[in-house]
Structure formats: C-alpha cells, structure tokens
Amino acid sequence: MIRIRKFAAIDIGSNAMRLLITNIVEQEGKEAQFNKNALVRVPIRLGQDSFTVGEISQENISRMVDAMKAFQLLMKVHKVEKYKAFATSAMREAYNAKEVVEIIKEKSEIDIEIIDGKEEAIIIASTDFHHLLKTDQTYLYVDVGGGSTEFSLFSNGQIKASKSFKAGTVRLINEMVCDIVWEEMEKWIKIITQDYDEVILIGSGGNINKIFKMSGKLEDKPMSFIYLNSQYSFLNSLTYEQRISEIGLNPDRADVIIPALQIYLNAMKWSGARNIYVPKIGLSDGIVKAMYYDKI
Template structure:
C-alpha cells in the first residue's frame, strides 16, 4: 500500500484555508483529512475598495503562511500547492505580496485565473455519489470575490466560466449591474442549451445554509427552502444573525449575498434543488497533487 501526504492552501477573498490530507492507495485512493484550518483574513475588503492589499492585511497573511509552513513541516508532506484567487488576482500589489511570502515563509503561491479555479473546484470529485451521469448539472462555487460556474453534461465538464460576483465584493459595493446581467443571461442561455437537472453548490455559505436547514449529508436544498432562509436572514441585522442563528462574525455578513447569488442561479436556470457535497478548492488541489504525484518541496 502506498501512502502520500499532501497539503493545499486556498488564499481567498474572505478567508484563507489549509487542508492536509493523507491519501492511501488500496484498490482505489482513499482521502483522509489530517488537518483543516480556516483563518478569517478578508483580503477582498482591501482589494475591492482600495485596489491593493494593505500592509496590515499583508502582515496577517504572512503570519498565517508562516504557521501553515510549520504545519507542512510537522506533517512531513510530500507535496503542496497554494492557490490565490480573486482578491490576489485583482490586487495591484498581488505579485509583490506573493513574492514576499515566498522569501519569508518558503510558500510558493500561484495566482490562478477564474477558469482554473472553477475546474480545480470541480475536480474535487465526490460527485459520483450524488449525480445521475445521464443528466446535466451546473456546479456553482460562490466565493468572496467571484462565482465560478462549471457545466457538467454527458458525464463530463463541457464549459467553465468565472464571474466577478462574490460575497465580499457585494458588501464592499463593488459589484456592477452589468456583471449581474451578464451572469443571469449566461445562465439562461446555458440552461436552454443543457437543460440542467439541478445545481451543485460549493462554498462555506451554502455549506452553512445546509446546516442551518438541518439537512442530512445527502439531502438537497429545495429552492423554496433556500429562498425562505434568504428572506429570513436578509431581514435580520448582522448582530441578530450572530445571536439568533449562531453565526460567527466572519460569516454573518456574507451569507446573505451568497444566498442571493444562489437564488439568482435557481431562478435563471429554472432548477429546484441544490446538492451540497461540501468540497472546495483545497479538496480539488489535493486531488490534483495525487494525480501528478510530484514533489514540489
């Protein structure tokens, strides 16, 4: 039996995530979570209002990366990848920040485009248990700075696109009406072409909605349930969401724009369900590493 230890880092617009997985090969690979860390560093707060990452946020990010590097050493990982997404893509000093982290922490960060992000998230797998291979689905990942869409049809990926619609971008007032219109029109066009049976939802906010609705792991969220939850949360203040719904501060403000995006998707596609496999970019990165089986350290 072969065993690998892989590390993955997702530097997003709303938070930073680290995943360390053990991968054991029997008849097929088994992925076992060794460690998962989420650090609420909101890079998008700077980037979508100022256009760059401030020294304060850079210092916070540097501390997190130093800690992640220490965890990589402790777990003696075989390989890792660190991907930075929407906020780092758009920051005027994004390359400068990633180069500083490489020098100080020894973590090499790749700034990926939206389509790469979408395909990596989709590559996280785990969908074979919830999908009918004869039908079409739209995979939707709602992040802090962007929403990634992968169209799944004929048992394969057929299209992928990234939109500048994200939760932190919404609360920063940085979403354009033109992008919203483009998103809705694109979804309607592709729905007419592929006729999706349902939506696959990804991201911390749809995961939280799944829990708030007391869903079992394999249960889908119905459109009317999601709409009702959105309306309920929308009418609450951030403080009320924290007190009554037991949401942390880093979740309480962004969950409403996230659910707005998902309700927009359901409306535009004419679908009625959201399946929530609870997999994300870091899971996709680990599966990439397993396929490549290369040591990058």
Template sequence: MKVAVVDIGSNAIRSTFYGIDQIHGDEILMKKLSYLRLPIRLGEDVFKDGKISLSKVSKVLSMAHAFKHLCMIHEVTDYRLVATSAMREAENGQELIDLVKSQIEVEIELISGDEEAEMIFESIFLCDQVDSKGSYMTIDVGGGSTEITFLNKGERCEAKSFRLGSVRCKNDVNQKEWKKFQVWVNQNALKYKPQKAIGTGGNINKMHRLCGYRSKPLPLKEFQEKVAYLKQFTYQELIEEEKLKTDRADVIIPASKIYLEAMIQAGVESIIVPKVGLAEGVARKLFRTHLEKQDLF
C-alpha cells in the same frame, strides 16, 4: 503519503492537510487530517482600495510561516498554496507573492477562475447524489468571484467566471456584471437543461446546515424561505441568535442571492451540496501526480 493545500480566498484563508484513506481503481478516497480557517479577508481591502493593506500583508506572511512549520510537523510529501480573485486583482498582489517567496521560501500560485472551476470539478462526482450520466450546473460562490459550470454526462461543457462574490457584492452589485451573469446562465441552461444545481463554497455549506439538511439536496423554495428569514436579523443578531461567525454573518445573504439567482435563471428546483471545494480538487491532483510517478496509479 500526505499533502497540504492553502486556499487563499477573498473572504478567508484555509489550510487543509490530507492523507489517503483508500484507493479504488483510479479513484482516491482522501481523509482530512487537519483544517484551519483564518478570517483574513483580503477582498475587503482589494475590492475597496485596490490593494492589500500592510496589516493583512503581515498576516499573510505569518500564515505562510506557520504553514511551513505545520508541513514539517505533518511530514507532507507535497503542498500548494493557491490564490484566487482578491490576490489576482490586488495592485500589490505580485509584490506579496514575491515577499512570501523571499522571506518564507514558500510559493503562492495565482489561479484563474477557469482553473478554480476545473479543480472543484475533480471532486464533484464523488458525491453519491451526482450521477455521471446526468446534466448539472455547478455554482461556486467565493468572496470575489463566482464560477458557473455546465456538466453533461460527466464532461465539462461550458464554464465561466463572473466578478460577483460574497465580499465584492456585500454592499453593492455591479449591475452590468449581474446582467451578463443572468443572460449567460439562462442561455446555457436552455442548451444543457440541468436537472439540478451543485453548490460549492462555505456559504452554501452553511445554508445547507441551517436548513437542517445533512446530505439531501436543498429545495429552492426552502432555500428562499431561509434567506428571507435571515434577512430579518441585524448583523449582530445573526452572530448572537443564529450563531454565525463574524466573517460569515455579513456575507451569507449576498452569497445566497447569487446561488438563488443562478438556480432561478437555470430553472432548477434543488441544489446538491457535496461539501467539496477548491482544496479537495487541488489535493486530489497532488496525490494523483505522485502516485503516477510511483506507478501506483
């Protein structure tokens, strides 16, 4: 059995194909068969002009067309295309969804910040650094929004989505939203007392690697020091000297500021980076649904 997921984010579009490696009891261990990241930055248009430009509409149509053919080649059982912040906010977002459905016969689903956090939660406890009996704060920073969730003893206690993201905050930060974010995190941290943060998203994955960590939690102090170091470089220098991708170099620092602020407000000293995200959660849910239908789960 194979499934495929397209994560249509504000900073990039990612297509991932999965198979099942093993099934242990009620837990599915997946294997990644193929991954393609397309630097189609929808948030660049939407957060500036309120709508997706014609050139990017064309690119999304091409992506959907190619994805449909890849699904045939991989012989997938099921797939989902999920869109987050930028597509939700775009004036012509629904028009684009309708266009993709009529021309390519592929359906894009708009999901809320809460649904996004729930899907990510699906994969969090597979990381051997996360104790199902512990207390944590998860931070998922996307291009257009940030989802914060407080977990306690394996349960989601509080979750909230904020209009703060790497692309949205690249040039300017909405101070009113920033204050709401600070206050909410601080209040809930006092209530749930998280031991560590759990970070998901492409920027924290990259920062984790840049700091020289493979699986261990990243200490707050080292995270802060690496951000301070990177801030010395121009955009071009980050690409040439630090070998960052062109669509990563201009957003990694704005994204890092959000992770760091959440950690500071929550009083946590390190962040676990399990290298899972929205796509893994969506894929796991697809597998679970089909296995339950076959009475194999």
C-alpha cells in the same frame, strides 16, 4: 497492503485563507481514496483591501505572513509530502500582489501562485464528482467566493461549460457588482442550460455549507429552492448583530451570507433548478486531486 500519502492545499481567497491537509489512501487494484485530515480557516478579508483601495494593506500582509508560517509548521508536523498554494480574486487584483508573494516566500518559504478565474474554475471542476453525479442528469456546479463565482455545467458525467464571473460576496457587500455582471451571468446560465429538461445545482463555498449545516439534513439530501429562499428571507430580516448573537454566525460570515444566498438563488432560478446539493467540496479539494493526478 495500503500506502497513505499526505498532500496539502492552501486556498487564499477574498474572504478567508484555508489550509486543507488530505490523507490519500492507495491500495493496489483500487481507486485512491481522499480523506480530509485537517482543515484550518483564517478569516483575513483580503478582498476588502483589494477591491476598495487596490492593494493589500501592511496589516494584512503581516497577518498573511503569520498565517503562512503557521500553515508551514502544520504541514511539517503532519509530514505533508506535497502542497500547492493558490491565490484567487483578491490577489489577482491587488497591484502589490507580486510584492506580497515575495514577502511571504521570504518569511515562510511558501510559494504562492496567483491563478485567474478560468484556471480556478477548471481546478474546481477537476474534483471527482462521480460519487455525486448520476450520468443521466445535468448539474450546475456553483462555487461562490468573496471575489468571484465559478460555474461548471456537467451532463452525462462530463463537463460541458465553465466560466468565472466577478460577482463575489465581498464585492457585493461593497456594492461593486454592477447590473451588467448580473445580466451576463443570467444570460450565460440560461444559454448553457436551455437544452436540458432538468438541472440540479451543486453548491460549494463556506456560506452554503453553513446554511446546509443549519438545515440539519443528511449529506446526500438536497435543499429545495423554497427552503433556501425561506432561509434567505429569515436571515435578511435580522440585523448583522442578530445573525451573530441569535444564530451564532461568525462575524466574517454574518454579512457575506446574504449576498451568497442571492447568487445561489439566482442560479437556481435562471437554470430552473429546484434542488441544491452541498457535498462540502471546493477549490482546496480540487487542488489536492489535480496535484495527485499531475494536472497541475
């Protein structure tokens, strides 16, 4: 006898908003299975407002309200039992964030919680990596968002360190990441990985998922540093328009994919990693699992 429950996660990021609806299959004597039922992504670039002028614009507030109304209806149709909506870097830094949260609550009945970088990293790390990780190896998990990048180091199947840096793709295309942030990131990665002979990267985020999809590799196969670097050089040689017309990238992906690759490549270089796995997991997955196991 099995029981199927439906949980949802809303991730309000700096580059896009996402709704993930997950089927949780419960069977006596077995571990719960988490199967993605639906994933909806809306490209509302809140970071462009927040990082450049310090507030979410009225236009984007209106778009957020419409998106949240749609998310609410989708959750109702799917008969979602429980949900959480978390906002990250862009909303953290917008001085009208509280007002935006109140408007969305009034118009769509969705409660939004704004979380800090440390909470974000912990939630992402709560995602179950056991099916990915070999206990005798060391992994650096890298989640690149629009406003920040979250890192978590796993060794012997356990999390050893976790940190968030204000270096995201939307910040980078607006030239808002200073050298000090890069230097701090490099120093932290080198320090936490220095005692390990070999480190493997796990990449998360829409940009690395797109690169992985373009590679044609099977899900359990990694991409090498050499391959990732060649893709970076190739994409960087194209104009923004060419990335859209010739490669087929979405307009909101075609500009941020370059700085995202810079972060992944630097993380590999500083940690000494030669390979990166891309298992298609992120904050939304972490939210669902953290909810299910009563961690949030």
